[in-house]
Amino acid sequence: xxxxxxxxxxxxxxxxxxxxxxxxxxxxxxxxxxxxxxxxxxxxxxxxxxxxxxxxxxxxxxxxxxxxxxxxxxxxxxxxxxxxxxxxxxxxxxxxxxxxxxxxxxxxxxxx
Amino acid sequence: xxxxxxxxxxxxxxxxxxxxxxxxxxxxxxxxxxxxxxxxxxxxxxxxxxxxxxxxxxxxxxxxxxxxxxxxxxxxxxxxxxxxxxxxxxxxxxxxxxxxxxxxxxxxxxxx
DNA sequence: GCGTCTTGCTACATATTATGTAGCATATTG
DNA sequence: CAATATGCTACATAATATGTAGCAAGACGC
Numbered sequence: 001x002x003x004x005x006x007x008x009x010x011x012x013x014x015x016x017x018x019x020x021x022x023x024x025x026x027x028x029x030x031x032x033x034x035x036x037x038x039x040x041x042x043x044x045x046x047x048x049x050x051x052x053x054x055x056x057x058x059x060x061x062x063x064x065x066x067x068x069x070x071x072x073x074x075x076x077x078x079x080x081x082x083x084x085x086x087x088x089x090x091x092x093x094x095x096x097x098x099x100x101x102x103x104x105x106x107x108x109x110x111x112x
Numbered sequence: 113x114x115x116x117x118x119x120x121x122x123x124x125x126x127x128x129x130x131x132x133x134x135x136x137x138x139x140x141x142x143x144x145x146x147x148x149x150x151x152x153x154x155x156x157x158x159x160x161x162x163x164x165x166x167x168x169x170x171x172x173x174x175x176x177x178x179x180x181x182x183x184x185x186x187x188x189x190x191x192x193x194x195x196x197x198x199x200x201x202x203x204x205x206x207x208x209x210x211x212x213x214x215x216x217x218x219x220x221x222x223x224x
Numbered sequence: 225g226c227g228t229c230t231t232g233c234t235a236c237a238t239a240t241t242a243t244g245t246a247g248c249a250t251a252t253t254g
Numbered sequence: 255c256a257a258t259a260t261g262c263t264a265c266a267t268a269a270t271a272t273g274t275a276g277c278a279a280g281a282c283g284c
Contacts, residue, residue, distance in 0.1 A: 019215075020215035020216055020218060020219035021150070021211065021212050021215040022147070023215070023219070024211065024214070024215040024218060024219075025146045025147050025150055025211075026147070028140075028141070028146060029140070029141060029142070029143055029144065029145060029146045029147065030141070030143070030241095031141055031142070031241085031242070032141065032242095033141060034137045034140060034141045035134070035137050035138070035141065038133070038137055046259085046260070046261085047260075047261055047262080048259080048260075048261085056243095056244095057242090057243085058242060058243045058244060058245095059243095059244090059245095059261095059262075059263080060241095060242070060243075060244090060262095060263080060264090060265095061241080061242055061243075063261080063262060063263080064241095064242095066261095066262095071222075072218075072222055073218070073221055073222045077261080080260095082260085082261095088217075088218060088221060091214065091217075092214055092218070094210075095207070095208075095210045095211055095214060096207075098206075098207045099133065099136065099137075099207055100133050102136070102203065102204055102207060103131075103132035103133040103135070103136040104132055105200075105203075106132060106136060106184075106185070106200060106204070107132035107135070107136075109185055109200060110183075110184055110185045142270095143270080143271070144271095158230085158231070158232085159231075159232055159233080160230080160231075160232085168272095168273090169271090169272085170271060170272045170273060170274095171232095171233075171234080171272095171273090171274095172233095172234080172235090172236095172270095172271070172272075172273090173270075173271055173272080175232080175233060175234080176270090176271095178232090178233095189232080192231090194231085194232095
């Protein structure tokens with residue numbers, strides 16, 4: 001029972017339904033996006049410092065992600081201060097705080 | 113030679129530091145991974161039902177993600193029941209619950 | 225037995241996306 | 255004037271995803 005198979009895909013990737021959660025999951029599911037948000041959790045970084053923090057991700061994709069996140073209102077570029085989270089971005093990052101603790105438990109259970 | 117998707121991967125991408133959070137962020141940052149976890153929040157789905165739920169993602173990458181998530185101990189395949197979250201997977205999904213509410217606020221602020 | 229479902233999963237050619245290296249224009253410092 | 259750092263881009267190569275097709279194994283009714 002396929003629903004809407006073959007319909008247009010001109011909306012945000014991964015969000016044919018238009019439900020915001022789908023658009024958000026898709027945005028966060030692109031390479032380096034979650035990592036970027038994470039690395040900015042304690043303060044702003046210049047684009048190059050951010051690249052270094054993200055295992056030397058290529059500048060091409062890094063700029064793409066930064067533009068996307070800026071357009072999404074989660075990041076902003078302050079002159080002389082580099083990239084930092086907006087209030088909305090900080091709010092989103094709050095939801096990821098439990099992730100670190102989970103990651104610790106997860107790595108122990110998986111490696112066994 | 114492209115790396116075989118879905119096969120064992122001893123060094124997790126994006127985690128040179130070995131910090132679990134980096135491995136987790138990288139795993140969740142692959143295409144369709146977050147979406148898969150999300151779509152299974154209310155119960156198990158067969159691989160094909162899951163593909164339909166995920167905007168008809170290609171079976172190739174879907175199987176790759178399912179294998180990765182199984183290897184990560186977040187998903188399991190139950191005979192006759194399809195794919196479902198493990199206890200660990202359910203635990204992880206708990207941390208994403210606030211995301212839906214955030215997504216609603218986010219979409220309103222961004223569209224303006 | 226047969227045929228028709230559905231399941232998880234794979235092959236393969238094509239399209240999309242990321243990498244790595246180099247470089248640009250602008251600004252700031254000495 | 256260098257010398258340095260910023261944000262950002264070009265471009266060829268490598269890695270990933272897509273879309274279509276199909277496989278083998280079960281379960282169902284006949």
